[in-house]
Amino acid sequence: MTKTGNNEIYSTEEKALCLSGKGVTKVFGSGDKKCIAVNNVNFKFHEGEFVSIVGESGSGKTTLSKILLGLLNPTDGEIFFKGEPRDISSIKKRKEYWKGTQAIFQDPFSSFNIFNKIDTVLLDCLKMRGVKRSDKQEQVRLMTEACNFVNLKFAELTNKYPFELSGGQMQRLMIARIFLLKPKILIADEPTSMIDACSRATILDMLLKLREEIGMTIIFITHDIGLAYYISDSVYIMEHGKIVESGLADEVILNPKAAYTKRLINDVPKIHEAWDLDTV
Amino acid sequence: MTNTIKQIFHSPKFVVGFCIMAFILLSMIIYPLVNPGNPLEMIGLGSFQKPGTYVSLYDSIDSSSTIFKLPDAENNRISQKLKDEDRIAIMNWLIDYGVSESDINLSDTNSLLDLWWKNYDSSILVEGMTKAKRNYYMRLNKSLESAKRTEEYVVSHTDKELNELETVRTIENTDYVNIQDVANVKRLPLGTDNFGRDVLKELVSACGTSLRIGLIAGAIATLIGLTFGLLAGYVGGIVDDIIMFITNIFTVIPSFVLLLLISYSIGQDQRGASTIALVIGFTSWVWTARAVRAQVISLRKRDHVNLSKLSGHSLIRIIITDILPYIASYVVMAFILQISTAILAEAQLSMLGLGPKTTEVPTLGLMMNWSMLYAAHLNGSWWAYFPVLLTIALISFSLNLMNTGLDQVFNPTLRD
Numbered sequence: 001m002t003k004t005g006n007n008e009i010y011s012t013e014e015k016a017l018c019l020s021g022k023g024v025t026k027v028f029g030s031g032d033k034k035c036i037a038v039n040n041v042n043f044k045f046h047e048g049e050f051v052s053i054v055g056e057s058g059s060g061k062t063t064l065s066k067i068l069l070g071l072l073n074p075t076d077g078e079i080f081f082k083g084e085p086r087d088i089s090s091i092k093k094r095k096e097y098w099k100g101t102q103a104i105f106q107d108p109f110s111s112f113n114i115f116n117k118i119d120t121v122l123l124d125c126l127k128m129r130g131v132k133r134s135d136k137q138e139q140v141r142l143m144t145e146a147c148n149f150v151n152l153k154f155a156e157l158t159n160k161y162p163f164e165l166s167g168g169q170m171q172r173l174m175i176a177r178i179f180l181l182k183p184k185i186l187i188a189d190e191p192t193s194m195i196d197a198c199s200r201a202t203i204l205d206m207l208l209k210l211r212e213e214i215g216m217t218i219i220f221i222t223h224d225i226g227l228a229y230y231i232s233d234s235v236y237i238m239e240h241g242k243i244v245e246s247g248l249a250d251e252v253i254l255n256p257k258a259a260y261t262k263r264l265i266n267d268v269p270k271i272h273e274a275w276d277l278d279t280v
Numbered sequence: 281m282t283n284t285i286k287q288i289f290h291s292p293k294f295v296v297g298f299c300i301m302a303f304i305l306l307s308m309i310i311y312p313l314v315n316p317g318n319p320l321e322m323i324g325l326g327s328f329q330k331p332g333t334y335v336s337l338y339d340s341i342d343s344s345s346t347i348f349k350l351p352d353a354e355n356n357r358i359s360q361k362l363k364d365e366d367r368i369a370i371m372n373w374l375i376d377y378g379v380s381e382s383d384i385n386l387s388d389t390n391s392l393l394d395l396w397w398k399n400y401d402s403s404i405l406v407e408g409m410t411k412a413k414r415n416y417y418m419r420l421n422k423s424l425e426s427a428k429r430t431e432e433y434v435v436s437h438t439d440k441e442l443n444e445l446e447t448v449r450t451i452e453n454t455d456y457v458n459i460q461d462v463a464n465v466k467r468l469p470l471g472t473d474n475f476g477r478d479v480l481k482e483l484v485s486a487c488g489t490s491l492r493i494g495l496i497a498g499a500i501a502t503l504i505g506l507t508f509g510l511l512a513g514y515v516g517g518i519v520d521d522i523i524m525f526i527t528n529i530f531t532v533i534p535s536f537v538l539l540l541l542i543s544y545s546i547g548q549d550q551r552g553a554s555t556i557a558l559v560i561g562f563t564s565w566v567w568t569a570r571a572v573r574a575q576v577i578s579l580r581k582r583d584h585v586n587l588s589k590l591s592g593h594s595l596i597r598i599i600i601t602d603i604l605p606y607i608a609s610y611v612v613m614a615f616i617l618q619i620s621t622a623i624l625a626e627a628q629l630s631m632l633g634l635g636p637k638t639t640e641v642p643t644l645g646l647m648m649n650w651s652m653l654y655a656a657h658l659n660g661s662w663w664a665y666f667p668v669l670l671t672i673a674l675i676s677f678s679l680n681l682m683n684t685g686l687d688q689v690f691n692p693t694l695r696d
Contacts, residue, residue, distance in 0.1 A: 071586055095592040102590055105583040113584045115605040124591045 015046035016082070018185060018217050019068060023077035026063050026241075037063040039241035040077070045217055047184070050208075052220045052228035052249070054264065055238035061221045062106075064238070065189045068219060069103050070094060099128060102183040106190040108170035112162035118173065119158055122146065125180040146176040150206055168199030175206050182214050189221045204231060225261075226268040229253040237261045287689045294685025300678035304487060304671070311484045319485035319642055323466070324476030327654060328661035331471040331479075335457075336464035341435050341448065343462050345455040353453065358427045359389050366420055370396055373417055376406045393424070471663040473647070474654035483667055486642040490623050491675070493557040493643065497622035500561025502568055502615040509572025510599050514580050523569070530566045539563045539625060543634040553636045553643060556629065560622045568614045575607045609690040613683050620679040627672055644672050 026038040038060045045051050055061050066072040067079070070088045079086040081097070088094045105111045112121060122143045131138055140154070147154040150172035162170055171191060178186055188207065192200040208231065211218055222228050228235050232249040237260060245258040256262045288294055370392060371384050377399055385391050402418050433451040438444075459465055470479035512523035530538075542559050543551065579585065580603070588602045604611075623644070629635045630645025631652060638646055647668045651657070656664035 066586075069586075069590065071589060091594075098590045098592055103586070105586065107583060111583045111587055113588065113602050113605075116601065124593075128592050 015048060017080070018045055018047045018049075018082060019086075019219075020044040020080045020083075021068075021074075021077060022080070024064070024067060024074045024079065025076040026060075026067060026072060027075045036241050038067065038074070041238075041241070041243050043236060043243065043246070045185075045219060047217055048211070048215050050211060050218045050220065050231060050233045052222055052232040052235045053238055054222055054225050054228045054235055056223055056264070058240075059238040060241040061223075061238055062189055063241075065103070065187050065219070065221050068185075068187055069101060070097055099181070100184040102178055102181050102186055104171070104174045104178065104186065104188045104191040107194055108167045108174065109163070109194075111174060112170065114161060114163050116162075117158075118160050118162060118165075119143070121162070121173070121177060122180060125177050128181060142180060146179045147173075149179050149210075150176045151202070152176065167195045168202070171195055171199070171203055172206065175203065175210065179210060183216060184214075185217045185219065186210075187219045187221070190223065191220075192227075193223070224268070225253060225264045237264065284689070288686060291685035291689050293681050293688065297678040297681030297683075297685060300674055301682065304491075304675060304678070308484055308488045308491075311481070315478075315481055317481070319481045320477060320639075322476045323478060324472040326476060327472070327474040328656060328659065328664055329468065329472040329476065331469055331663050332467075333459075334466040334468060335459060335462050339463040340457045341451075343457045345451075345457050347452070347454045348456045349454055354428065355389055357453075358393060358424060361423055361427045362389065367392065369416070369420065373406065374399060376409070377404070396421075396424070470667055471661070473664045474650055474656065479647075479663055479667065482642045482647060483644075483671060486644045486647050486668070487671055487675070489553050489636075489641045490626055490644040490672075491619075493553055493560065493626045494619040494623040494675075496554065496557035497560035497564065497625070498615055498618035500558065501565040501618045501622070502611065504562070504565035505568025505614070506572055506611055508565070508569040510576055510603060512569070513573040513576025514599055514603060515595070516577075516580075520573075524573075527566055527569050530563075531570075535563045535566065536625070536628070539629060540632070540634060543629055548637055551635070551637050553641050556626060556636050557622070560625045560629075564618065564621060564625065568618065571614065572607060572611070575610060576603055579603055579606055609686065613686050613690070616679050616683045616686070620676045620683075623672065623675055644668055648672075 021041060021043050024038055024041045024043075025036065028035045028037055041060075041064065053061050053064065063072065067074050070086075086097070088097045123139065126139055126142060127133070131142065133139075144154040147157060152169060152172055157165075157173070162173070165173065174191070186207075191207075192203055195203070204227075207218060207220075210216070220228070220232065225235075225237075229249055234247060235249045235252050236243050237245040237252065237258060239258075239260045245252055245256065245261050252261065253265060256265055289298075367386050371386060374384055374395055375381055379395060379399065384395065400417070400421055402414075402421065405414075430453055432453070434447055435449050435451060436445040436447045439446045468478055468480070470483065473479050473482065508523050508527065512520040512527075539559060542563065543556065546555060546559070585598060585602050588598050593601070626635060626643055627645035627648060630643055630649045633649060635645045635649065636643060638650075648665060651661070651664035651668070654664075656662075
C-alpha cells in the first residue's frame with residue numbers, strides 16, 4: 001500500500017473544526033478502584049480529516065472513541081461539535097447527533113445482533129435517512145447500491161443472518177451501513193484488527209473511497225502506528241489516557257519526539273531488518 | 281430455531297424430564313374424562329379405606345352365582361384371617377406346649393394349622409401364661425374355626441306383615457359371583473383419605489391446581505424479576521440503585537418467612553389458590569432479578585447494543601430486540617425453576633395450614649396437610665401421603681431435569 005495521507009496538500013487551517021475537546025477526562029470507579037481511562041485530553045478534528053488515535057491496549061483509545069460517539073459521558077472537560085459545545089442531553093438530540101456521527105467497531109462478530117437479519121440492519125439505516133417504509137423499490141435499490149459499493153451481493157445476503165457471513169464480509173457490511181447513512185464523522189475503532197491482511201487492505205480502501213465520496217472525517221483508532229502513518233493526515237499518540245504527542249502524521253512518525261512514540265515505531269517489525277524485541 | 285429445538289430434544293436429561301411432565305399432564309387431562317365428578321366428594325363413610333376394588337355386598341347377593349370347586353379355597357380363606365402376628369403367636373403356643381421348634385414351619389399355613397388343630401385345647405393350661413393371653417388364643421381359635429366351617433350362609437329378609445324371616449338365598453362356600461355381574465363395583469387404586477374421598481381423583485385434580493399455582497406464581501416472579509433485572513442492568517444509575525435497594529431488602533428477609541406472614545395476614549377466607557399463587561409470585565422474584573441484572577450488565581456494553589443505539593433505537597426497542605433475545609434461554613430456565621419452587625412453596629405453606637382454603641380445591645400441599653392432621657403416617661395409611669409426596673418429587677424432578685437439559689444445550693461448557 002502506498003501512503004495515502006495527503007500531508008503535502010492537506011492543511012488543517014483551511015478546514016473547519018468538526019469535533020474538538022478540551023480537558024476531556026473519564027474516570028471509572030472511585031476510591032482504591034479508581035481508574036483514569038482518559039486524562040485531560042485536548043484534540044481538534046477537522047472536516048474531511050483522517051485522524052488516527054494510536055496507542056497500545058489500555059491506553060484509553062476505545063474509551064475516548066465512546067466519549068466521541070456520545071455513548072459515554074466524560075467525567076470532566078467539554079466536547080465541541082462544529083465549534084459549539086456538544087449537547088446530547090436529550091434522546092432527540094442524541095438521535096440527531098448520531099445521524100451525523102457513526103462508528104465501525106473492532107469485532108465484526110459482536111457488532112451485529114445475531115437475531116436480526118441483514119436486511120433489518122440495512123433497513124434501520126434507511127429509516128434513519130428518512131426513506132419511506134412503503135417505498136420497497138427505493139429501499140432495495142439503495143441496499144443493492146450499498147452492497148455493491150462494498151463488493152457484496154444484496155441478493156445473496158437478503159434473508160441471511162450476520163453470523164452466516166465471514167468476518168471480512170461482516171466488516172464490509174458495516175461499511176455498507178456507513179455508505180447508506182453518509183455521516184459527517186466516522187469513528188472506526190480498530191476496524192481491521194480482527195481480520196486478515198487481504199481483507200484489511202480492502203476495507204481500508206473502501207473507507208478511503210467513502211471519505212472521498214462523502215467528505216467525512218474519519219477518526220481511526222488503532223494500535224498499529226505503521227498503518228496510521230500510511231493512511232492518516234494527522235495522528236494522536238495516547239499513553240495511559242494522555243495524549244503524549246500529536247500533529248501531522250509525517251511530522252509525528254518520521255520525527256517522533258516523545259519516547260513512547262519512538263517505542264511504538266520501534267515495535268513495528270520491518271522486513272529485511274533485525275527486530276529489536278527488547279522494547280516489546 | 282429448529283436446530284435449537286432439535287438440540288434440546290437430543291439432550292437425554294431434557295427428554296426424561298419432558299416425558300415425566302408429559303405423563304403427568306396427560307394423566308391430568310385423560311383421568312377426569314374417564315372418571316368424572318367432584319374430586320372432593322366424600323364417597324366413603326370412614327377414613328383411610330385401603331386401596332383396592334370394592335364390590336357391593338348388597339348387589340352381589342342379587343347377582344347370579346356359579347360354582348367353582350377350587351382346591352386352595354379353604355386354605356386361602358384361613359390364610360386371609362391369619363395375620364403374621366397370629367402365626368407367631370401360634371408358634372409360641374406350640375413351643376410352650378412342647379412341640380419342637382424344628383417341626384414348625386411359619387410360612388407353610390397347612391402344616392402350621394395341622395399342628396394347631398392336633399394340639400390346641402382351650403382347657404390345657406400352659407405354664408406361665410396369663411389369662412389375657414389364654415383368652416387371646418381362644419378368640420384366635422374361634423376365628424380360625426369359623427373360617428374352616430363349611431356350612432352355608434343364609435340370607436333372609438324380614439317380612440313386615442307376617443313379622444317373620446323369609447329366606448332370600450343360601451350362600452355356599454363354593455358360590456362365586458362374576459364381578460361384572462355386580463351392579464356396583466368401586467375401584468380405588470389409592471384408597472380413600474381421611475374424609476373418605478377418592479385419593480387418586482383428588483391427586484389428579486390437586487396436580488392440576490398445584491401446577492396452575494406454579495405457573496401463575498412462576499410467571500409473576502419471572503416477569504417481575506425480568507423487568508427489574510432488565511431495568512436495573514440496562515438503565516443503571518439511580519434506577520439500578522433503587523431497584524437493587526428493594527431487591528436487597530427482599531434478599532435479607534427470608535422469602536419463606538415473608539410468605540408465611542403475608543399468607544397469615546390475608547386470612548383463611550380470602551386465601552384461594554390464585555391468591556396463594558400471587559403471594560408466592562410476589563415473594564420469589566428476587567434471585568431472577570439479580571441474575572437477569574448481572575446478565576444484562578455484561579450485555580449492555582456489547583457492540584451490537586452500541587450499534588443499536590447509534591441506529592437511533594429507543595430504550596424499549598433495544599431492551600426487547602437487543603437484550604431480551606440474548607437472555608431468553610436463561611429466562612426460560614429461570615421460569616421453569618420458578619414453577620418448581622412455587623409448587624414446593626405451596627406444599628410447604630399448605631402443610632403448615634397456610635395454603636388455600638380447604639373446602640374448594642385440593643392441592644398437593646393440602647393433601648399432605650390433611651394426611652398429616654389425621655395422622656395417616658402413624659396409622660400406616662401410606663396411600664394418603666406417599667403418592668402425593670411422589671408426585672411433588674416427580675414434578676420438581678422433571679422440571680429441574682428439563683432445566684439442566686436446557687442449561688447444557690444453551691451453555692456448551694456444561695456439556696458432559
